[in-house]
Amino acid sequence: AAQGFALIRTHACALAPGDVRVVSGKTREFQGPPAMPFVPGGDVSGVVAAVADGEPRLRMGDAVVARFNGSPRGGLAEYTVVKTALTTIKPNGVDFCHAAAIASSGVAALVLAKMLNHGDRVLILGGSGGVGSDLVQLARRFGASFVAATSSDVQLVRRLGADDAVDYREHNVWELERYKREPFDVVIDLVGGGWHSARRCSASSPGILKCGRDGGRFWTLTPDTAWFEMHSIADAIRVFLAPALWRRVYTFFNRSIPRYQFVLALPEGHESRAELLALIESRALDVTLDPAGPFPFTTAGVRAAFDLQASRHARGKAVVSLLS
Ligand SMILES: NC(=O)c1ccc[n+]([C@@H]2O[C@H](COP(=O)([O-])OP(=O)(O)OC[C@H]3O[C@@H](n4cnc5c(N)ncnc54)[C@H](OP(=O)(O)O)[C@@H]3O)[C@@H](O)[C@H]2O)c1
Structure with missing residues (x-):
């Protein structure tokens, strides 16, 4: 394997919204696919089959988990190349499917x-998805x-330890009196579009989220819509950069509304995965795999996994198992 990379025999591949985006071609100029044929999949676990000489942390035969490098690709294959800096040794007490599920x-x-901050009251929009089920x-x-x-799925969210769960199909969470009486310090949006409601929470008309002056923060991992097209720099500015920067600056100065932050939450390095794997092994983190899976590594199995991921209603993670 080339310096900085390892070849792994793939045992499991977990899907994420990014995989659906890449396969759709809607962000092709930024995330690929670069050309056809194309192998999707980016979050993987498996066993090291080859690694460059002088790589201090990995040896042939090590069980590992790795996330994609750049954009998700190559993971839904019997062998895949991973960046060693994004690869973490998997402990024996964590199975390959659960390990792949936490990769990003x-x-x-x-x-x-x-x-x-210690003591924050937190509302998570999207608590049963891939990120939310761990974040709760x-x-x-x-x-x-x-x-x-x-x-x-309020039962799932409660089982994961949430103090309260709101079925958004039945209740408008932004209007709940019990939250207005005791507003949140932080709202974390994993769905997209929550800012339009959050910004209406202000010092003059208190809502469910505190205003910036009182420490209220709105964090999001997504632009306003979960699925978007991005083919040019102008699209990137319109979809991502302009709203994120403008809201950040505006809410920094205007403290009568909550403080906005678009969070880029995929750091380089392997330490976060090691920390998560240790939490799973010690049973402090219960990683949720959608009960329809793990999906088999067949055309039908991979299609079903993608359909589930694209539905935006996976319970936890949609995972494909390559172990027969
Ligand atoms: N910025 C970064 O570094 C970074 C890193 C990772 C992920 N992300 C992004 O973070 C977002 C969340 O990722 P994920 O893996 O958790 O996605 P996911 O597994 O697809 O979860 C989507 C969530 O949205 C909820 N949802 C779907 N439709 C809804 C609706 N109409 N109203 C309210 N809630 C709805 C779902 O809840 P129900 O199933 O209960 O309907 C589910 O909890 C994605 O946009 C992803 O691209 C960003």
């Missing part, structure tokens, strides 16, 4: 949880005093 979603959840648990672990989440 778990890391994003961990990054968000570590941004919390990690938010509490990293200091939140109260965690609520929206979901169409």
Whole structure:
């Protein structure tokens, strides 16, 4: 394998919204696919089959988990090339499917949880998805005093440890009196578009989220729509950069509305995955795999996994198992 890379025999590949975006071709100029034929998939676990000489952390035969390099590609194959800097040794006590499931979603959840202040009251929009199902648990672990989440599966969110759960099909979470009486310090949007409601929470008409002056923060991992087209720099500015920068600057100065932050939650390095794997092994983190999976590594199996991921209603992670 080339310096900085390892070849792994893939055992599991977890899908994420980014995989659906890449396969759709809607962000092709930024994320690929570069050409056909194309192998999708980016979050993988498996066993090292080859590694460059002088690589200090990895040896042939090591069980590992790795996330994509640049954009998700290459993971839905019997062998895949991973960047060693993004590869972490998998402990024996964590199976390959659960390990693949945290490769990027778990890391994003961990990054968000570590941004919390001790005692924060937190609302997660999208608590049963790939990131949310980990974040509900990690938010509490990293200091939140109260965690609520929206979901169409309130039982799952409660089972994961949320103090309260709101079925967004039945209730408008932004109008709930119990939250207006005791507003949140932080709203974390994993769905997209929540800012338009959050910005109406202001010092003059208190809502469910505190205003910036009182420490209210709105964090999002997504632009206003979860699915978007981006083919040019102008598109990137319109979809991502302009709203994120303008809102950040505007809410920095205007403290009568919550403070906005678009979070890029995929750091380089392998440490976050190691931390998550240790939490899973010690049973402090219960990673959710959608019950329809793990999907078999067949055309029908991979299509079903993609359909589930594209539906935006996966319970936790959609995972393909390459172990027969
Ligand atoms: N910025 C970064 O570094 C970074 C890193 C990782 C992920 N992300 C992004 O973060 C977002 C979340 O990722 P994910 O893996 O958690 O996605 P996911 O597994 O597809 O979860 C989507 C969530 O949205 C909810 N949802 C779907 N339709 C809804 C609706 N109409 N109203 C309210 N809620 C709805 C779902 O809840 P129900 O199933 O209950 O309906 C589910 O909880 C994605 O946009 C992803 O691209 C960004």
